[in-house]
Amino acid sequence: MLIEFGGQVPRQQVVIVGAGFGGLACARKLRKSRSYDVTLVDKNPYQLFSPLLYQVATASLPEDDIAFPVRTVYREVRFVRAAVTGIDSTAKTISLSTGKTIAYDDLVLAVGSEGTTFGIPGVAEHTLQMKSLTDAREIRRSLLRNYELVEDGELPIESLNVVIVGGGPTGVELAGAVRELQGEIRREFETIAPHASVTLLEAGPRLLPSFHPRSSEHTAKTLTKMGVEVRLNAAVVEATATSLRLKDGDEIVAGTRIWAAGVVAPPHWKFLGETDRGNRLKVQPTMQLTDNVWVVGDVASFAGKSGQPLPMIAPVAIQQGKHVARQLVRRARNEALQTFEYRDKGQMATIGRRKAVVEIRSWLRFSGSIAWLTWLALHLAYLSGGRNRTSIFADWVWNYLVWTPRRTITE
Ligand SMILES: Cc1cc2nc3c(=O)[nH]c(=O)nc-3n(C[C@H](O)[C@H](O)[C@H](O)COP(=O)(O)OP(=O)(O)OC[C@H]3O[C@@H](n4cnc5c(N)ncnc54)[C@H](O)[C@@H]3O)c2cc1C
Numbered sequence: 393m394l395i396e397f398g399g400q401v402p403r404q405q406v407v408i409v410g411a412g413f414g415g416l417a418c419a420r421k422l423r424k425s426r427s428y429d430v431t432l433v434d435k436n437p438y439q440l441f442s443p444l445l446y447q448v449a450t451a452s453l454p455e456d457d458i459a460f461p462v463r464t465v466y467r468e469v470r471f472v473r474a475a476v477t478g479i480d481s482t483a484k485t486i487s488l489s490t491g492k493t494i495a496y497d498d499l500v501l502a503v504g505s506e507g508t509t510f511g512i513p514g515v516a517e518h519t520l521q522m523k524s525l526t527d528a529r530e531i532r533r534s535l536l537r538n539y540e541l542v543e544d545g546e547l548p549i550e551s552l553n554v555v556i557v558g559g560g561p562t563g564v565e566l567a568g569a570v571r572e573l574q575g576e577i578r579r580e581f582e583t584i585a586p587h588a589s590v591t592l593l594e595a596g597p598r599l600l601p602s603f604h605p606r607s608s609e610h611t612a613k614t615l616t617k618m619g620v621e622v623r624l625n626a627a628v629v630e631a632t633a634t635s636l637r638l639k640d641g642d643e644i645v646a647g648t649r650i651w652a653a654g655v656v657a658p659p660h661w662k663f664l665g666e667t668d669r670g671n672r673l674k675v676q677p678t679m680q681l682t683d684n685v686w687v688v689g690d691v692a693s694f695a696g697k698s699g700q701p702l703p704m705i706a707p708v709a710i711q712q713g714k715h716v717a718r719q720l721v722r723r724a725r726n727e728a729l730q731t732f733e734y735r736d737k738g739q740m741a742t743i744g745r746r747k748a749v750v751e752i753r754s755w756l757r758f759s760g761s762i763a764w765l766t767w768l769a770l771h772l773a774y775l776s777g778g779r780n781r782t783s784i785f786a787d788w789v790w791n792y793l794v795w796t797p798r799r800t801i802t803e
Pocket of ligand 1: 410411412415434435436445475476522689690705
């Protein structure tokens with residue numbers, strides 16, 4: 393409720409938790425509003441552009457290119473770097489890892505998601521996830537360092553094998569990029585490099601299950617041609633320090649084991665309301681959880697036209713973040729709130745250099761170089777910050793057009 397002091401309307405405090413795709417989209421739209429002061433809280437000082445994380449993991453982009461410093465973005469938005477540890481919706485405060493609290497009139501929860509191991513034994517201890525910059529750094533280190541250790545006789549030759557679990561876009565993109573990296577490294581480690589392999593495991597009957605079956609088929613064929621071993625209906629039942637065991641009894645020995653098989657919302661926030669099987673908070677059609685708590689992005693469970701929760705992807709988070717900003721402005725003007733409607737602009741996945749699949753509609757699908765150029769253009773457009781865009785564009789021009797690709801180093 394707004395209280396007037398001699399004609400002056402005090403500004404309401406909106407606190408956005410999470411400076412990812414959803415949180416930043418909300419802050420961007422709300423920052424010029426005369427009714428609200430906006431505070432953005434994140435445990436990291438940057439927005440991570442996850443769709444390009446696999447390029448950092450495979451040493452073709454430096455970390456800085458995909459981590460956009462939030463503090464530099466909007467002068468009108470206050471940024472607090474801290475992890476939010478609790479929410480008291482009665483007192484309308486959030487508590488921070490620093491021991492401080494922040495009061496809010498409206499709270500926007502945009503904390504994203506985390507990897508899940510589905511409780512499979514050994515997966516948490518013996519596989520690498522790909523959710524954060526630290527994860528990408530560890531994958532890059534394992535991929536590159538294993539060559540040196542094998543050459544020095546410190547590790548067996550099987551350590552050059554890479555196994556990736558999960559045939560969704562992340563697994564596919566990573567498998568293609570790792571295979572290309574292995575090709576580039578051949579010149580540096582001539583005797584051992586030919587032994588390196590990549591296996592992509594998918595528990596279901598096809599890759600890219602959310603795409604048209606023809607795109608799945610095309611992707612599997614392209615990866616196979618590139619030298620990736622694609623195994624469908626291959627469910628992992630256990631991970632060990634050197635291998636992955638499959639339901640059919642097979643064991644795949646690999647020095648780098650990457651888990652890209654699904655994400656869930658952080659269970660920490662389940663106390664706030666009803667959740668779905670992936671811990672996502674079930675929101676009202678306006679994206680509200682309660683009158684003053686809004687939830688957007690991966691952590692929100694919102695049924696689309698099909699009746700199924702919308703996918704955990706960046707365009708959903710961005711549109712929801714903008715929607716919440718619009719609703720806050722409408723409410724400040726005493727206008728009725730609107731329900732959220734997702735505009736599906738299609739999906740895409742890159743398989744390798746000049747290889748991708750794009751689906752705008754189920755009848756408008758394409759693959760190959762045009763799809764790959766579309767993918768490049770769209771990712772550049774989605775990136776925050778001119779510097780990041782320019783630097784990635786320069787790296788891509790160098791990597792894709794110049795004979796010797798540029799590779800980032802690892803310790
Ligand atoms: C490897 C990978 C590849 C992907 N590729 C694609 C793709 O190609 N296309 C696509 O559309 N989507 C892709 N996605 C999914 C996409 O990144 C997410 O759907 C999107 O980031 C969700 O936005 P969000 O705002 O909900 O969360 P995020 O963008 O993840 O932001 C959440 C933010 O909250 C912060 N945070 C979390 N907990 C706390 C806390 N307790 N306190 C303070 N801050 C906190 C985090 O630091 C983070 O900055 C990919 C995801 C991954 C991991």
